[in-house]
Amino acid sequence: MTEIALSHPAAEPAESPLTPESWGKLGMWIFLVGDAMGFGTLLAGYGAMRYGSADWPSPYDRLGISLTAFMTFLLICSSVTMVKALEAIKGGRPGRVKLFLCLTILGGAMFLGMQAYEWTHLIEGGLKIYGNPWGATLFGTTFFIITGFHGAHVTGGVIYLSIILAVVSRSRNASRNYMITEIAGLYWHFVDLVWIMVFTFIYLL
Amino acid sequence: MAATHTNYMAIFWWLFALTIIEIGVIYMPIAKVIIVILLISLALSKASLVAMYFMHLRFERRTMALIAVTPIFLGTLLVFILIPDHSAVPHRTREEVRPAAVSH
16 A cells, blocks of 8 residues: 555555545545534534633523433433434335434434424523523523524534435435445434533533 | 444434533523533534444444544634634723723
């Protein structure tokens, strides 16, 4: 490989250097690292604003954590169904692939429904993106921006997985199905991973 | 295809248990700073489990893992970069600042 690269410096390697099985997988990882930096910036900004505020309300008293704890549980379950779908492709069981992908999509849709319910409840209680009845205005701003940014990712994930379900249901190419499902799974698990951080920083701390 | 022999249900139960512990921690009668350290440690543990086993990072090449953890280092660095800002400017609500302004 090195000799070939030296003798043909302009030639591109045929396979991805970090993920030999797929360039797409490397592409998804690089996208996720960039996206993680976006979320990291939001959470670091949240921490700075909260630390500098004299009247930041106690989040778990004002937001309530029983519903969001269940939402966390739901996303963890959907991550399990996602890896089970991948296992089913490997085991050559298309029926189970569809079932587990449907369950994953259902988990994401239920999460979004609960977030809509939570937002409605909080907005009716006076929490706004520009105001907060319990103290610092930025409490409302940061809450809606960070949970909204995550919710947008879940929405994207539900659409993405629905497309993957449609493609996998029609195609009989097992290795291609495995690869596109694994790449979609990377995105879905990332959404779960980010929620773990959001749940801790926004609701528990 | 990544070579994986993971017991996904075991990972699920670990994540479930760590979430229950997290919720328990916030009601513990201990110093706030200890609660913060415990919660961040538990969250990072859960995130690591998801990345290593569900995202198969444990079975990828080491360079891939190094790239994946970069945002954590940059995020932590950003927290320290922001410290001078929020310690220099008091972010108080208008009502709290007003009496001080009147007394001058």
